[in-house]
Amino acid sequence: MIAIGSDHAGYGLKTGIIEYLSSKGLEYKDFGACDGKNPVDYPDYGKTVAEAVGSGEFEKGIIICGTGIGISIAANKVPGIRAALCTDSYMAKMSREHNNANILALGGRVIGLGLALDIVETWLNASFAGGKHTARVKKINEMDEKYLKK
Numbered sequence: 001m002i003a004i005g006s007d008h009a010g011y012g013l014k015t016g017i018i019e020y021l022s023s024k025g026l027e028y029k030d031f032g033a034c035d036g037k038n039p040v041d042y043p044d045y046g047k048t049v050a051e052a053v054g055s056g057e058f059e060k061g062i063i064i065c066g067t068g069i070g071i072s073i074a075a076n077k078v079p080g081i082r083a084a085l086c087t088d089s090y091m092a093k094m095s096r097e098h099n100n101a102n103i104l105a106l107g108g109r110v111i112g113l114g115l116a117l118d119i120v121e122t123w124l125n126a127s128f129a130g131g132k133h134t135a136r137v138k139k140i141n142e143m144d145e146k147y148l149k150k
């Protein structure tokens with residue numbers, strides 16, 4: 001199950017991605033924003049999707065703002081989240097294989113729908129490679145534990 005959310009600047013791309021997920025029979029929940037007309041704050045949507053994934057309720061998340069930067073910064077504040085901002089399919093593949101990214105971040109003002117769908121498909125179909133990458137991702141996860149204790 002995929003959690004998806006965007007601010008107003010990512011709304012158009014989110015709509016196209018939701019159409020793609022539906023066409024593939026992939027289950028998702030849309031956490032808003034509900035339209036692209038009224039400006040909203042990207043941290044609210046990054047947080048909501050990240051909490052849905054961080055809690056274990058959702059396996060993966062997709063978040064979109066204008067650049068993908070703000071919403072990924074916000075999502076990465078939630079413990080257990082590894083949100084990867086990707087602008088091409090190679091980054092999407094590597095973010096799963098090497099970083100075990102559990103949230104994909106996209107920029108609705110940066111890339112078009114065709115590229116975005118290729119990135120989404122690549123990201124959803126790629127898997128964590130394990131091996132030497134396991135210890136590296138563990139070091140990231142240990143930072144959550146270290147700073148949560150404070």
Ligand code: RB5
Pocket residue numbers: 007009010042065066067068069070071
């Ligand atoms: C909204 O104008 C814009 O700042 C936001 O979508 C995002 O790009 C922030 O990083």
